[in-house]
Amino acid sequence: MSSTLGIAVIGAGKMGSDHVRRIGRTVGGARVVAVADPDGDRAKEVAAGLEGAGAHTDPAAAIAAPGVEAVLIASPGAAHEEAVLHALARELPVLCEKPLTPDPAGALRVMEAELRLGRRLVQVGFMRRFDAEYERLKELLDAGGIGRPLFLHCRHRNASSPAFFTSDMLISDSVVHEVDAARWLLGQEVTAVTVLSPTATAAAPEGVRDPRFVLLETSGGVIVDVEIFVNCGFGYQVQCEAVGEAGTARIGDGHAMVVQSAGRWGGEIDQDFTVRFADAYDRQLRRWVAAAARGRIAGPDVWDGYAAAAVSRAGLTAAHSGTRTAVDLVERPALYH
Known part of the structure; x- marks a missing residue:
């Protein structure tokens, strides 16, 4: 590795360009040497x-470009598997935005490729693990500060959903964050999923079942409930309350500056995930760059990406069938213990 890590960024949309900005302005020890996007003009x-950065329409060409020592994948989920496999073929560290793959079968193929190398090179971009509030809650739970956890109550709200958003994406693109956060906070696997649907909000696009209420059961007997509401209208909120045998702890209330004036008090609500989790994205990228420079990762791995995909698949089945659905996981390889 060189003293400044050369990174190929795959995907030049909102997330990819945001990562390029971070690498250039807030993350030391790295530079972008190649950008790939199917839209050649966008890549340029x-x-x-x-x-010195090259623009490409082919991810494989960008990954093989001179000076590339690590790969950041921010393309649509359906394109992740191919790009990850190209990077692994060159034994390059990878940071792949969620989902690792849209389905568990694809994640297993990535896992098989990594197992053949015998080391973990792929990190999945579940950035909540790098959020300061989530880190404090994790430390509290690990230390037994509120006793044995019994419940996690989660809310995930967006002001509005983009035009392309579907009912399935409430589970696969949104609730998947709660799936990973719950697994990480509790140190347990999700074993079953139930999805309930109230009357859809009038603000939802035609055909989109929003909001939804998702129940996750874990291997340790904890119940996790998630309110997912992607057209709430007023802003972006992510909240989590842990209820234990000896107390509770809640994060995500968003209490920053509170203004009192003219007989009223109030504050602002974030309107976008890039605002709420800006610091988490910075922390994630800094830690990944430092680890990738040593040929390692510093966060969620391929097993985490696979488990999230398996839970999402069960969640989609539960949503369509209206019945509780068990999560089917393969045996966890020793590499991921």
Whole structure:
């Protein structure tokens, strides 16, 4: 590895360009040397401000470009598997935005490729693990500060959903964050999923069942409930309350500055995940760059990506069938213990 880690960024959309900005402005020890996007003009536009960076339409070409020592994948989920496998074929560290793959079968193929190498090179971008509030809650639970956990109550709200959003994406693209956060906070696997649907909000696009209420059961007997509401209208909120045998702990209330004036008090609500989790994205990228420079990862691995995909698949089955659905996981390989 060189003293400045050369990174290929795959995907030049909102997430990819945001990561390029972070690498250039807030993360030391790294630079973008290649950008890939199916839209060649978009790739050129993002690469144009980066000294010596090449623009590509083929991810494989970007990954094979001179100076590439690590790969950041921020393309649509359906394209992740191919790009990850190209990177693993060159034994390059990877940070792949969630989902690792849209389905558990694809995640297993990535796992098989990594197992053949005998070391973990792929990190999945579940950035909540790097959020300061989530880290404090994790420390509290690990220390037994509220006793044995019994419940996690979660809310995940967006002001509005994009035009392409579907009912299934409430589970696969949104609730998947709660799935990973719950697994990590509790140190337990999700074993079953139930999805309940109230009357859809009038603000939802036609055909989209929003909001939904998702129940997750874990291997340790904890019940996790998730209110997912992607057209709430007022802002972006992510909240989590842990209820234990000896107390409770809640994060995500968003209490920053509170203004009192003219007989009223109040504050602001974040309108976008890139605002609420800006610091978490910075922390994630800094830690990954430092680890990738040593040929390692510093966060959720391929097993975590596979488990999230398996729970999402069970969640989609539960949503369509209206019945409780068990999560089917393969035996966890020793590499991921």
